[in-house]
Amino acid sequence: MNRKVRLIKKGNEIIKFGEDVAGFNTPVLNEREIRATAGLLFLIMFISVLVAILKGDFLMIKYAVTIFLTDIVVRVFVNTKFSPSLIIGRLIVRNQAPEYVGAKQKRFAWLIGVVLATTMFTLMVVVNSYSPITGIICLVCLIFLFFETAFGICLGCIFYSIFYGEKTQYCPGEVCDSKSKHDIQKTSGAQMLIILGFIAYLILIMYFFNDNFSVGPFEMFGTESSTQAK
Numbered sequence: 001m002n003r004k005v006r007l008i009k010k011g012n013e014i015i016k017f018g019e020d021v022a023g024f025n026t027p028v029l030n031e032r033e034i035r036a037t038a039g040l041l042f043l044i045m046f047i048s049v050l051v052a053i054l055k056g057d058f059l060m061i062k063y064a065v066t067i068f069l070t071d072i073v074v075r076v077f078v079n080t081k082f083s084p085s086l087i088i089g090r091l092i093v094r095n096q097a098p099e100y101v102g103a104k105q106k107r108f109a110w111l112i113g114v115v116l117a118t119t120m121f122t123l124m125v126v127v128n129s130y131s132p133i134t135g136i137i138c139l140v141c142l143i144f145l146f147f148e149t150a151f152g153i154c155l156g157c158i159f160y161s162i163f164y165g166e167k168t169q170y171c172p173g174e175v176c177d178s179k180s181k182h183d184i185q186k187t188s189g190a191q192m193l194i195i196l197g198f199i200a201y202l203i204l205i206m207y208f209f210n211d212n213f214s215v216g217p218f219e220m221f222g223t224e225s226s227t228q229a230k
Contacts, residue, residue, distance in 0.1 A: 014078075014079060015078060015079060016079050017075075017076065017079070017080060017103055017107050018080065018103025018106075018107075019080070019081070019103075021100060024100060026102055026103065026104060027102075027103040027104075028100040028101060028102060028103055029080060029100070029101050029102075029103050029106055030090070030093075030098040030099065030100065030101075031098075031099040031100065031101040031152065032089075032093040032096050032098060032099050033086055033089040033090045033093055033098075034086070034089065034101070034106070034148065035089075035148060035149050035152060036088075036089035036092045036093050036149075037083075037085045037086050037088065037089035038145045038148035038149040039145075039149035040085060040088065040089070041068060041071075041085060041145055042142065042145035042146055042149055044064050044067070044068075045061075045064055045068070045138070045141060045142055045145065046142060047060070048060040048061035048063075048064040049061060049138055049142070052130075058124065058130065061124065061138075062124055062125050065117065065120045065121050065124055065125060066121060066125060068113075068117050068141075069114075069117035069118060069120070069121045071083055071084055071085045072110055072113045072114055072117055073114060075110055076107060076110050076111060076114055080103075101154075101171060102168055102171065104160070104168070105154065105156070105157035105160040105161075105168045105171075106154065106156075106157065108156060108157070108159070108160040108163070108164075109144075109154050109155070109156020109157050109159070109160065110156070112144075112156045112159070113141070113144070113156070116137050116140060116141055117141075119133075119137055120134060120137050120138070120141075143155070144156065154171075157171065
């Protein structure tokens with residue numbers, strides 16, 4: 001009987017989403033690992049999309065989609081501890097203090113990723129096709145990954161609150177808590193004017209200097225021209 005209980009417990013430890021950490025009443029994940037992983041996946045997907053657009057070569061993006069789908073399926077349906085990308089992310093940020101995030105909303109966000117990746121895999125790898133549908137899905141995936149790695153904003157987690165109608169727990173940067181902003185987070189009217197002024201400055205730069213900027217640069221030390229002369 002005890003052996004059976006031990007086997008059940010071991011099975012529950014293998015098939016599990018999130019980790020139990022003292023002081024948290026629900027399973028959590030390390031947001032720093034997730035952001036590092038999102039950055040790596042964004043880089044791979046972005047380069048793959050550029051190669052497909054500029055060269056018409058879809059080999060890299062097919063590999064990228066297959067890797068992305070395999071990894072996210074392991075995360076959601078097996079165990080986050082066994083996700084290759086999250087393991088790499090853990091190694092990268094191993095010297096940083098963990099920032100805990102609730103596993104529930106992350107699971108929902110990654111389920112969205114599973115749906116998108118499965119659709120991409122079916123259309124691009126199995127059917128071997130491309131269309132505006134695959135282009136839109138690629139763009140959505142890149143936006144999700146970019147917001148996660150650049151701003152620490154989980155767009156899928158926002159949809160979790162809307163879908164389930166319940167408040168999320170343990171969000172990065174304590175965005176779940178309705179607290180007043182610290183002084184360092186507040187934006188003054190003068191700062192907003194600076195932003196508007198900077199936009200106007202960019203418009204003027206493009207208007208007056210676009211022709212100059214469009215001229216290709218010359219080789220400064222003349223090595224290219226001297227080589228051609230020989």
